[in-house]
Amino acid sequence: MKTAILGLGIIGRAWAENLRKDGMPPAVWNRTPKDFPGFEADAARAVSGADLIMVVVADPPAVQEVLQRIAPSLRAGQVLVQCSTISAAWTRRFASQVERTGALFLEAPFTGSKPAAEVRKTVFYLGGDIGAMEKARPVLSRLSQAMMHIGPLGSASSLKLAMNANIAMVMEALSESLRFARAEGIPDDVFFQALQVNVSRSGVSDLKEAKLKAGDYAPQFSLKHMDKDLRLALESAGALALPQLQRLKERYDEGMKRGFGDEDFSVLARLL
Ligand code: NAP
Secondary structure (H helix, E strand, O other), X not given: OOEEEEOOOHHHHHHXXXXXXXXXXXXXXXXXXXXXXXXXXXXXXXXXXXXXXXXXXXXXXXXXXXXXXXXXXXXXXXXXXXXXXXXXXXXHHHHHHHHOOOOEEEEOOEEOOHHHHHOOOEEEEEXXXXXXXXXXXXXHHHHEEEEEEEEOOOHHHHHXXXXXXXXXXXXXXXXXXXXXXXXXXOXXXXXXXXXXXXXXXXXXXXXXXXXXXXXXXXXXXXXXXXXXXXXXXXXXXXXXXXXXXXHHHHHHHHHXXXXXXXXXXXXXXXXX
16 A cells, blocks of 8 residues: 655654555655655655555645645545544535545544654544545554544544643643642652652653653644644634633643744643
């Protein structure tokens, strides 16, 4: 199976490297040219020989731009796997654009940031056509520890946004708790040792402990993308009351204004 990966950001690069290690080198494209084996300067050429096309770019406008570039080259028999985190409404819109070309569309947001992608611990949330999922399985299973079919088209994107809302709020709770402990003179090592055996220990605290202790905000998952995910969640929620999420989004707005967008989303701890 021939694969093309469109988007060589943090995640696309990790996936492309893993497929190369498996002897399945993908054709790759990125808006800003990259020195990477298999790089094609033209997105349409990158997808022309591919059975499976993975799109993993920033946000809905980025997905739209990629689809505009490749739509004339898409054809029946290909599967487009849309992995970027977007909303259900955008997913349905892009699916209809792709399906008009005869290609299949698979909704495939995922969880697991840079370290997980590097060691194939990504988990894909899949929505829509089961047939498209089965066609994509040989490649997605190499890149991930699990593939979960969530439901009809749009459901996987909604679940992904719900999960990120939870992660963002857990991260904020951890940051404020640590801030208080530090102010009370508790050393970070003691705080995290106690957390290991406390009911509030979380995947987020395990993942971010070293970064918070070191004040290292190099991105595993950037603030600007979490900001985008909270915006998409609140847009999708409409009039639904999500009071803490709305308040937290204001802190993300502040982080963006302060120029922290390209840093890890744990950088909000600095605003405290
Ligand atoms: P990233 O490192 O910031 O890379 C973003 C990619 O999008 C780059 O390839 C960038 O190209 C491209 N892009 C941005 N605007 C574009 C446009 N208008 N047209 C074409 N390409 C455009 O992002 P990432 O961390 O890999 O994340 C990619 C997606 O996965 C996002 O939707 C994110 O929310 C989601 N995600 C990420 C993680 C994570 O932990 N990193 C986890 C789960 C989900 P340039 O190089 O030209 O800017």
